[in-house]
Amino acid sequence: MRNLWRFINNYNAFFLFVIFFVASIILLVRNNDFQRASTLNSSNEVIGNIYSQVNQITKYLHLEIVNDSLAKENARLRNMLPSSFFNDSLKTELVKDTVHRTQYEYIEAEVINKTITARNNYLTINKGALHGLKKGMGVIGPSGLVGIIWNVSNDFASIQSILHEDTRITSSIEGTPYFGPLIWDGKDPNHVTLTDIPNQLNIKPGMRVVTSGLGVIFPKGILIGSIAKSGVKGGGNFLDISVKLSTDFYSLQHVYVIKNHFSEEQINLESQNKESLNE
16 A cells, blocks of 8 residues: 555555646536537447447357358258159049148258368268267258268268268259269369269359159259260270369358158159169
8 A cells, every 4th residue: 555655655656647638628618518429429339339349259259159040041941942852643534633741851951061172071970869860861961962971870971971981872963954973083182073863964163963753762853963974985885074063161060961762662662663673
C-alpha cells in the first residue's frame, strides 16, 4: 500500500491531467451537438468493427457444427432423390399403379483418418455396425465416388478407397451404353483409368464418367469424374481412358454410405442362377 501511495504521489500531476482531460472531453461532447454526433458516429464505427470481427471469429469456431449439419441435410436430400427409389410399377391397358419404395438409403459419416499417397489407400469413418453399416457397401462424398466399405466394427468402418490397386468399380461414360472397370495405377491420386471401352466410341475430354448401376453397390449415375484423355490400349480394340476424379481426397471430410435395401434379394437370386448353371 505504501508503494502505491508513493507511486500516486510521484505521478500526481499526470493523473490530474488525465482526469481533467477526460472531464473536458465529456463536457465538450455533452454541450456541443456537432462534437456529440461526431463522437457517436466514431464510436459506433469502432464498435461495429469489433462486433464484425467477433462475429467472424464466432462463425469460424462454429464451422464444424455447420459442416455436420450440412452433411446430415445432404444425406436427407439424397434419400429423396428419384434414383433412391425402386420403381415397382404395374402397367396394364386399363390400370397404371405405381408404388415407389426406397431402394437406396444414404448414411452420413465423418472421415476421422485416411491415407492418400500409399499404393493401397483406406479411410476410417465414425459410423459402424451399430449404424447399419456392412462390408461391401458403397461410399460417396459430396463431389462423387469414394470407395467401398471394407471392415466394420460397432462404431467405426474402414473404406477401401478408389485409390487402391484392388478396387474395381464398373463405370460408364454418361450417355453411352458402354461400361468397364476403373483402375488406379498407384501414382496420381487425382486420376484413375477407365478400361475396356470400345475404340469406335467418339471420346472427348470433359465427358462425364459415372457409375453404371450394374451390381448392388452403387446406383446408376453417381459422378466419378470427367475424361482427361484417352488412347488405344496396346493397339487393340479398346481404349484406356484417363479420368480426372471429381472427389478431392485431400479435403474430404464427410462421406455418405449407400445402403441398398434390395441387395440381399438380388445377390440370393443371382447365386441361385449360378447354382443352376453348375448343375
